[in-house]
Each structure stands twice: as structure tokens, then as C-alpha cells.
Amino acid sequence: MAVDTAREEKALRELTSRLVEQYGEAHPPDRVEAVVGAVRKRFEGHSVRDFVPILVERIARRELDPLRAKNNTAQIVLAKSGGENGSPAAHSAESSGGFAGAVKRFVPAGLAQNKKVLALVAAGVVVVLAIAVIMAVRQPDSSSAPAAAPALTTVHGVIGSEKAAFFNDPQVADALAKHGLKVDFEPAGSRQIATSVDLSKYDFAFPSSAAAAERIQRQSGVTAKYTPFSSPMAIATFKPIADLLTQAGIVQQGATTTFDVEKYLSLAEKGTQWNQLDGNTVYPVSKNVLVATTDPRTSNSAAMYLAVTAYVANDNTIVRGTTAEDAAVSRVSRLFTRQGYTESSSDGPFQDYLANGMGPVPMAWIYEAQYVDAAVHNQLKPDMVLMYPKPTVLSQHTVVPLNDKGDKLGKLLTTDPDLQRLAAEHGFRPADASLFTKVTTAHQIPVDTNLVNVVDPPNYDTLEHLLDDVAKSYN
Template identity: 35%
Template sequence: MRFTIRDRIHRLAASRVSLESSHEPVRIGEGSHMETKRIPAKLIGLIALLAAVAIVFGLVVWNASRPASTTSQPTRTVTVDGYLGGEKIGLFDDPEFGRIAAAQGLDVSYRKAGSLAMMDADQKDLDYLFPSSRIAVEYGKAQGVKAVRSDIVFNSPIVIYTHKAVADGLVSTGLMSVKDGVYRIDMAKAVTAMEANRSWTDVGYAAGYGQFRIDSTDPVQSNSGNEYAALIATVMNGGAPATTESVTRDGPRVKAIFEKSGWMETSSEDSFSQFLTLGVGSKPMTVGYESQILDLAVNKPDAFKQVKDDIVIAYPTPTVWSTHTLMALDEKGERLLDLLTSSDVQRLAWRRHGFRSVDYTGDDSIARFGVNGVVDQVTDVAELPGNQAMQALITALK
């Protein structure tokens, strides 16, 4: 039978009453000279009360010192659903991410969409949008998307993926450079070559077919293509961030460069996958995120081993940062935002998926990934154009 502390107090109090009402006389002395004396009832009551207090105090201390019950009710789990940029699917599918989310009572699901496309899509019953830049966030606001809270979660620089033969060919003509194993591509020279309709042979890669181009995702649907467009517009504006006036002037030139690529993917992850699958003949160069090759190295080591000696990561000069920003549409979305900015998820996002954060990239070198030609510090970074200029650029590219 189990008794609570209150039960024990009542039982002790009852014992005290019994002692006071029916105690026996106490005999003192020896043999026939024994003398009978009574202990005062008040003294017996006091002793009983002190004993009761001591026992109750002991029970309280004992209960407080016991470990928490392992049979407590688990945290109620809620499902959080929203649109997610494809390059972050690896993180959301990571079993460790699922465990961290479950510990906070969240079951996170997603629907893949381009950063700009998700702003135009039906958002009914969704809890969040997770595009890859503040440009997409501002575009969404212009389309009437209302977030209760938003914040930058991860960062990743825009890079250009190519192949060793292509990179070395472009180095020979000065379009690219290499120092200490790190390749860089001069974006001003690249834009000039594309506008002049130079062939692959002209820029140093004799095995290439047709005109020199750098493929990307659709700039009006996906962030990596959109930021590449911003980079081209900035180069055309003499290196200063594009303005509404410069976009009006240069918009047709930017569009002509994208038309060289023909059909474009709408997801950065699909574009990177096609680059890996189709090879140098079909995809000599393509725009992507630095995080994509780092994610591949950790999570698909066999696939990475097959391509590691051929793939070259070229940092554009200048480049731009992609700021992956979560837009919480309701309270559940806010809980997801809190989860994503927690130290556990930030650490996981860097070490297993290559997303840079303030907390983990400073003391944890990028060399941990075993990827050739990547850098700890990204230099030669351009500022993205303002919101109005970007909206004008998107309109010009439609």
C-alpha cells in the first residue's frame, strides 16, 4: 500500500492522540521499593509532535532528492509543414535533425520549391517558407506574404562548379586563376566573353561545344540563378550594386546571357545533380552553393570519391553571399525557427551539410570536409542590389 506525505501526517497525529489518552504508568526503582511515576501528558505530546515533524521533513527531503520519474508524459508532437529550397533537403532528411526536432515536439515536413516560386505558390495551411536569400523574402513581401517572424539561419557563398579540364583551359587564357589550389573566376572577364559570343575554344577549352556560357537555375524561380543575375547586373554596373536605373539600361543584356543556357532547372539541388550526372560535355560550368559539394562529401562519400579529382569549385570575383532565411507564418513556424537557430542544429548544419554559421565556422576549419580548393574565408564579396532593383531585375528576366 502506498501512502502520501499527507497520509503519514494524519497517521502520526492519530498516534499522538493514542499516546496521550492510553499511556501506562512508568515504575521506577527495584524490588518492593519500586515507585510509580507518570510522565506528563504534555511532554509525551511534545515528543510525538517533534518526531512527526522530523519524519515529515525527512520525507520531503527524500522526495525532492529522487530523480524525475521516467514515466512522465512525452512532449506532444506537432507537424510543421512548409516550402523548402532543394539545397536544404539533405539537412531536413538527416535522421539526427529528426531526433533533435522530435525532442522539441516537432515533426518537420516539407515541399520542395524554388526560393522565388514558393512566394507565388499557394501557402494555405503552411507554417513556414524557407528560401535561400533575403531577396526572395523581400519579393515575397511584395507579393503579400505575411510572416510573423523571419531570421537568417544559414549562409553559403555562390560558387561556380566546373571540371578540371575546363578550369585549366580557362586559367591558360586568364579568365580564371589558381593559387594554392584555390580557383577563382574573374566575373568581369566572363561577362565580357559571354556578351562577345566567344566560343569555348576562344576561352581556352578546345573540347567544348558552342558558345562559352555558365549555366544556372531559372533566375525568376530559384535563388542561385537569381543571385547570379544580380552578380551579372552588378558587374555591368561597374562593380557597384545594380540600381533600378542600371537594370532598366542593362536588363536586356542580362537576359541575353541567360538565354545562352536554354532550358533551366527550377531547383538548385536538381541543377547540381544534373551537373554531376551529365558531365563535362553537357554541363561544363554551373552556378551553385558551396554547401552542396560539402554536403556531398559527408553524406554520399562513394559518389564524392568518384568525382572529387575532376570537380573544381571556382569562387567568383566578386561573389555574393546567399542568406538562407526562414519565414515563420504562424506559431508552429516560429518553433521551427527557434529549432533551426539552436546550437545543436547550427552545429549539425555546418559539420554534416556545409552551411556556414557564426558559431561554428570560425573555430572549425573547412578542411574537415576533405574537399579540394575550398577556403575558410570568402573574399571579394559584392553587396546585393536593393529590393527595388531586384524586383526590376526579376521583371526584366521574365
């Protein structure tokens, strides 16, 4: 099949599909196909093929929907060239032999048999035809105009603050709009969402852990949940601090940097200050060696910090039972109370880390996603370092749908390829690990893509008891 013929066949198949879809309510598919076939036959045997698909479509539309047809096609130009009684309808190109018949009507009867004259006139008609088709394309009729975009359904939610950048991304908004959704959200600490936020005015809640989601499910009587992505907990620090803690035996540097929680806990229990570390010339301040966290009474990231440190304090065993809870709290509560003021959500301390350097925040407990997102968007300074606590814990960002709109959003976030890809670009780990690896490789971000030293947080009730006991330590 010649290239031009193949192109024409493809164009005719596509226009047939368009017409079947557009006129499906008024005409059965076989009727539409029959009209297209009949119109096409009118142009058989003619060497000028460039505009045949367009002409076929215009004529077929006129026959399928005559009330909306426009008289601006090449067929109408040919029809208005004259004829008996001056009637265009009686002498249109398609009713008198197609292209050849139209050409002959441009030529006086005495010259009609002169092939050279006919050839010249045919060339002129082709020019007119081209101009007419261009005008038709530039001024399409209303039947081929694109349908107006459907109105978007707004889905209201309350989310962990670390996901605000994701939902504020115009690409995320566009991906959701393709499915008819627009997300309107308020940020809050994840434990705050689970304990004190009035959820009756929201369509979904999106805390940063399975434990907070479970509490929301219990309170709301909801069984459904979605986990579109996750993020391990990490520590954001600076190269001088990492070097200093390497000398102290707490940090180990390599392809990625690790932070020994057990050695750190022993150091912090003694109340060791930065200026008491041997050889400290880079950060000689009289402040306790502590990782800065959020408020455990409101924030999931602090609850994850408590889960890790309580595990280590309990002889590297998941905390179970009142005796183990009391023993763990007695060891780890000072990690919180000695910090002074703590913020209610994770975005606050991380923004301090980005903006103010190691003076106020030498180490910040964060979601890995926050650091990766900042790296992707060129917000990191050269001396900033990501450390993985050993052990760490995985934070499962979980959507709890509170109605059908929230359920639709949860499904989309979990299954839509574009939204999963965009989640990876914001530092989260979606179900397809290769998406996250692709982002971190492209931006040369040193992350541990194969985390193995990960512990499970205690069950929901135990974690709540630990959090409540730590909260009492503030008084």
C-alpha cells in the same frame, strides 16, 4: 571521504532529486527529503553499503506512494523471513533494527550469540539481498518507468530545394524531435515560393535569400524572420575546364580557385564557344561558354547570378534606377537566354553535375553548401573543382514564420547548438564560423573561409525589376 562513501552520498543526492521531481505534486520537497533521511538512518553503522541507495529509494517510494509499491525489494525478502505471528509487517527489517535485526531472525535462539554463525548467516543474507536487488532493477516498478515520449507537432513548410538534404537527415529529425517538432516540407524554387506558391497551407516558408523572404513578408503581413545560416554562391566545375579557363585568363588557381566575372562577361558577350578557346583539346564542343544556372523566373540562385553579373555590368556598382537597370539587362540577359532549358530549382543542375560529368554541365552556378555537402558525403569525383566567382554574393537562407509553429522552428534553427552543427555538416555557414571551418578542415575541402570580395545584391524592388526584364527577354 572514502570512495565508496562518496559514491553512496552522490547516489543518495540523485535519488532525492528524482523523488522530489516525481512526487512534487503530492509532497513538498522537505517532506521527501525527510523520508529519505529517516530511511537512510535505518542502515547506519552497517558495513554492507553496496545496495543501500537502492534500498533507501525502494522504501522511500513505498512510504511516499504506498498504493504503487511493489513487494520485490530486498527489504521485503528480509521481512518475509519470519517472526512473531508470522507477520511480515510486524517484523520487517526496517521496523526491528534494520540489517542486524533481520539477520538475527534467521538464527535459532540458542545460536543467536554465536558470532561465527551470525557472520555466516549475514553473508547468506547479503547474497539474498543482491539477488533481490537485481530482480528489482530488472523489473522496476511503474513509478520509476520512463514517461512516454510526447507526441510531435508537425510543422509544414515550403523550402528551397538545396535544404532538402538537411531536413531529410535523421539526426536533424532527432534534434527537432527533442523539442517536440517534426518538419514536413515541400521543395520549390525560392522565387517561386515568393511569387506563386499558396502559402496559406504552410506554417513557414524557407527561401534562400533575404530578397525572396522580404517579398513573402510583404505579401503575408509578417514582420518576423530568422536567418539560421548562409551560403556564398559558387561555381562547380571540373579540373580540365578550370585549366582551360586558366589559360584563357578567366580562372586563377591557388589554395582556392577564383573565377573573374568581368572577364567571363566580356567573353560571353562575344558569343565565344568552347571550341574557339586557344589550345582547347579537353572540351572542343560548339557550345557557348556559359555558366549553367536555374530559371531566374523561379529560382533564387539564378537571381543571385543576376545580382552579381548586373553589378559587374554596371561598372562594378550596385544597380540603381531605371537607366542602370536597362543597361545591365541588355548586357546580361543573354547569359540566361542562350542556355536553353533551365530548371526551376538549384538541386536539378547540381545533380546533373554530380551524375553526368562535364559533357552536359561544364560549369554550374550553385550554393557553396551543395558542394561542401556532397564532399562530406563522398559524392564528389576526383576531378571536380569548386570555383568562387569574383565578386560573389552571399545567400541568406531566411525562415519566414507564418504562425506560432513556424516561429518556434525558426528560433530553434537559429539557436539550437545541435541544429547549427548539423547545418555546418550540410555545408551551410552558421553564425558560429568555427563550426563550418571544423567541417571543411576535417574533410579537407578547399573553401575560402575568409571571403572578402562579396557584393550586396540590389534592393528588393530593383532586383524584381531586373528579374522581370530578364523574364521578358525569353519571349
